[in-house]
Amino acid sequence: MDWKIELVAIPVSDVDRAKAFYVDQVGFNADHDHTVSDDLRFVQLTPPGSACSIVLGTGVTDMPPGSQKGVQIVVPNADEARAHLVANNVPASEVDVQDWGRFVYFSDPDGNTWSLQELPAWAPANQQTT
Numbered sequence: 001m002d003w004k005i006e007l008v009a010i011p012v013s014d015v016d017r018a019k020a021f022y023v024d025q026v027g028f029n030a031d032h033d034h035t036v037s038d039d040l041r042f043v044q045l046t047p048p049g050s051a052c053s054i055v056l057g058t059g060v061t062d063m064p065p066g067s068q069k070g071v072q073i074v075v076p077n078a079d080e081a082r083a084h085l086v087a088n089n090v091p092a093s094e095v096d097v098q099d100w101g102r103f104v105y106f107s108d109p110d111g112n113t114w115s116l117q118e119l120p121a122w123a124p125a126n127q128q129t130t
Helices: 015-026 078-087
Strands: 007-009 029-037 040-046 053-058 071-074 096-098 101-107 113-118
Touching: 015 029, 015 040, 015 053, 078 101, 078 113
Parallel strands: 007 053, 071 113
Antiparallel strands: 029 040, 040 053, 096 101, 101 113
16 A cells, blocks of 8 residues: 655745745745635645645644744755755755765745755665656
8 A cells, every 4th residue: 555645734924925935936836726715725836746745825734834844855966956946046055965865955934944855876766756
């Protein structure tokens, strides 16, 4: 039986600002933006090539804005990912080289933190992304 993570909540203080950051600067795809009521707005965004999306909005999580820490995305090339972020005015760390991969770190305007990992060459093929 497969268990697949489909959606991760990202708590934000300003939905429109966060949506613009993730879509226009980071490069996520805007899948849905639906206001159900004054108390519920559902914005689903997906990183390019990912089977898992994020959700932000109004009434989608009780976590305080900025409290989601260390969400990790696997990328084919850490240098290219960092260059993309920097070119789109996203402050990003230098590439951090570890035995278990090459990492780039950034945060959104609320302080939710992200890690981009380029898997090492020895990682099993089923963990590699294309």
